[in-house]
Amino acid sequence: MTRTASIPTAGTDAPRVGARGWAALIVLMLPVLLVSVDNTVLSFALPEISIALAPSGAEQLWIIDVYPLVLAGLLVTMGTLGDRFGRRRMLLIGASGFAAVSVLAAFAPTAGLLIAARALLGFFGAMLMPSTLSLLRSIFVNRDQRRLAIAVWASAFSAGSALGPIVGGFLLEHFSWGSVFLIAVPVLIPLLIAAPLLVPESRDPNPGRIDLLSIALSMAAMIPVVYAIKSLAVDGPSVVAGAWALLGVVMGVLFVRRQLRAEIPMLDMALFRRGTFSGAILVNLLSVVALVGFLYFVSQHLQLVLGLSPMMAGLALVPGMAVMIVAGLGVVPISRRVAPHLVVPIGLAFSVAGYLIVAFTTHEHGVAPLIIAFVVLGIGIGAAETISNELILSSAPAEKAGAASAVSETAYELGAVLGTAVLGGIITAFYRAAIVLPAGLPTETADAARETLAGAYTASNELSGTLGDELWQAAADAFGSGVFITSLIGAGLVVVAGVIAAVTLRTRTPR
Template identity: 65%
Template sequence: MLPVLLVSVDNTVLAFAVPGIAEALQPSGAQQLWIVDVYPLVLAGLLVAMGSLGDRIGRRRLLLIGATGFAAVSVLAAYAPSAAWLIVARAALGIFGAMLMPSTLSLLRNIFHDPDQRRLAIAVWASCFAAGAALGPIVGGFLLEHAWWGSVFLLAVPVLVPLLVLAPIFVPESKDPAPGRIDVVSIALSMLALAPVAYAIKNLAHGGSAVQTVVPALVAVTATVLFVRRQLRRPDPMLDVRLFTVRVFSGAVAVNLLSVFSLVGFLFFVSQHLQLVIGLGPMRAGTALVPGLAVMVVSGLAVVPLVRWLRPSTIIVAGLLLSATAYTVVLVCASPTALTPIIVAFVLLGAGIGATETLSNDLIVSSAPAEKAGAASAVSETAYEMGAVLGTAVLGSILTASYAANLVLPAGLDADAEATARDTLGGAHAVAEGLPADQASSLLAAAGEAFDSGVTATAGIGAILALAAAAVAWTVLRPRTSGNDRGR
């Protein structure tokens, strides 16, 4: 559970550290998005390869290698002197993070063979994401109010040191008893299939050139076709792509991606809204999200006994409809200074995501043979991280573009100040610190209004995506025959 807590804390802390990073390192709008995006982008590109590698060399061994590297690079990220340095460090964290996540879920798949025990273990695993997210704002908020933004990256060290000591003692090693050879070509093709498509969507959402969008997309499509053909022809494929012909497996992967898209997109704008629009400090902003994160934990655990009476597909659809309702609350009720609608919306979102993530991950890993648990877990984690990339890239870019288009700057700013203020909300606050009180007040009011105009657009898109995921779950995850089959 320690790596899961770490990754979850890291993601939440970073969202709340964005304003501090923006003021300290002065990143451009594109750099600010890359600081958030590059970690899940690299992670997504490597998860399938690392999941397959864990099946071959041992899942616990890969977990320990990843933990060592992640702790070391976290220190480098903490002392990044520039936005470019931080982006590179985040990319390196993605490499080692890709070793951590598939290992944890695949180890659970091989430790717990009883379906009820496995589902409960996965519920605890999924709940650790929410528990870490709940700890992140509190611990991170304390650090951000008493230390510099880089301190949030140092949280990895006290979490991973106990892992390195205790995992060899308590966690049994497991791997594929008949592993194939490491296929370097398949590893390269999997990276070319995943990373460029995320980049293309990010570039399109940010208003980049057609060439920078079309070329990566074509590379990704070509690599995907070549990867699938190679896996079908090999006697020992890195990833058994025939798993995607299993309706429940492919449907659960799609639900995973779309639900995380909604969650990460919500966190991207709400963390900035709470601090830079409402004016809460990092600690209070984090505390405001704790009820929703606590509900996410409870919801993930509560669905385990519920599947005795309700089909997993029914619970997943209900959870996704709750997520859509959460975005609707933001769309209809939120105002620039209202805190209650944000809290209510995140409670609804937490209830929906907690239930959905537990059951979708269980459906994914239970659909695959135990000896291929690493590869199946990697697919689950890839969907999660691609959802994170797309949530930040698409909703974040739309929010940034809407902010820039709707910002009405006060008179008297020089060209550099105008460019900085129009780039990001954090940039506007940095500019305001050097202005007279009246001019600073006007700039901050205008920036807050412009930012919230983008929240309306992103909330609407988030609601639509949650409804789309519910439609997928209703269509694909329901069993085709009646009887005792509960959608597994």
């Protein structure tokens, strides 16, 4: 018989959970670990994928971005369906599909098929993430316990990101790139076994009818906007990008108007009138943009420019990931006494400093400055993610936890798309503009070297004598100039996040 969790009023005086609740938290961390491992592993596997499948620059970005693109388009829909049909049920369906498609992705023979598999992973991943966060909202009704649980949940992203380079580096040094996708299978099998035993089912007691038009409008709003951003980052301003952006905006306006008129809306737009909710969403989004964009170009710099193996490149980022976990957990007792509009901007100031370290030390071509930069960056990201996710959940009614969680995850995944598409697109554009190819290169070799850093790396290894060395030196210098500009832009985005936090996250100081 299915057990459905009751939804008492949450607060510091609400009932506290025992060992079973914390065991459920461990189970719910598994898909979070998986998604973060998947993102980091893919960034580190990208050089080998580029060499094996020879994708174009656009295909290389699509391999990374199609997953969060599909995920972002479906998160609100899946979160709402979870509220209606059961969040645990959606979690189990998503886990089953994710594991099966991961096996298909591992053996994709072409870049196109890998992109298609990543799109399917986005479909099933959209069932996973809102369910985990909304189930935490229904399990941990005591706010002090929930704040700690969300800190652990948010830290799981960092832990997975730290584990990903090490596990992925080991796999990439001993097996083909497809092995990184098979990690999902041993992670999700324990979830499928333990979740029915430990995680109680929960749903909205008054979900209303299924609004197919709202579901279609939400997808029609998200996907064109994200696609337009990608097109703008890769190809520059164009009529096509503008048309997609306009279509997304129009669909978004229609979606909002329908929600405002509905008796029981798919997404309660009144939530966005609360400064803490909207501000926390924006802080969440910009923090993820900064983190994912940093990992995108630093992973290539470590492996291709500095010549580190995938394993060593992963180990170089472990200190930063560890600090991010510590910051996410350490901010919990601080947030009980200091208001979030003070804590978050102070934390993000460290992240700004991390980006500036990268901007002004890339000319040294050393590993140490990048390690230090990521450690400093991780302090602010870890603190901001914990506080913003807790504010998003506490601002929403418990019965709408799935929809609120979906908005939070949409911000996260949209941030992942923007981090890769915008910051990744900027560094690619600067690389192409700055590279000065040596004379005497064959046309095909020159085109490949001009397209991506990985293309230049492969081409330089195929050339003999000084010509190959000259090509690689030109590519490394061009990439370094792109890192400088991209780091300054990343620092600017974090500054914007800090200002938003200072203005919007003004809540009563907790007891």
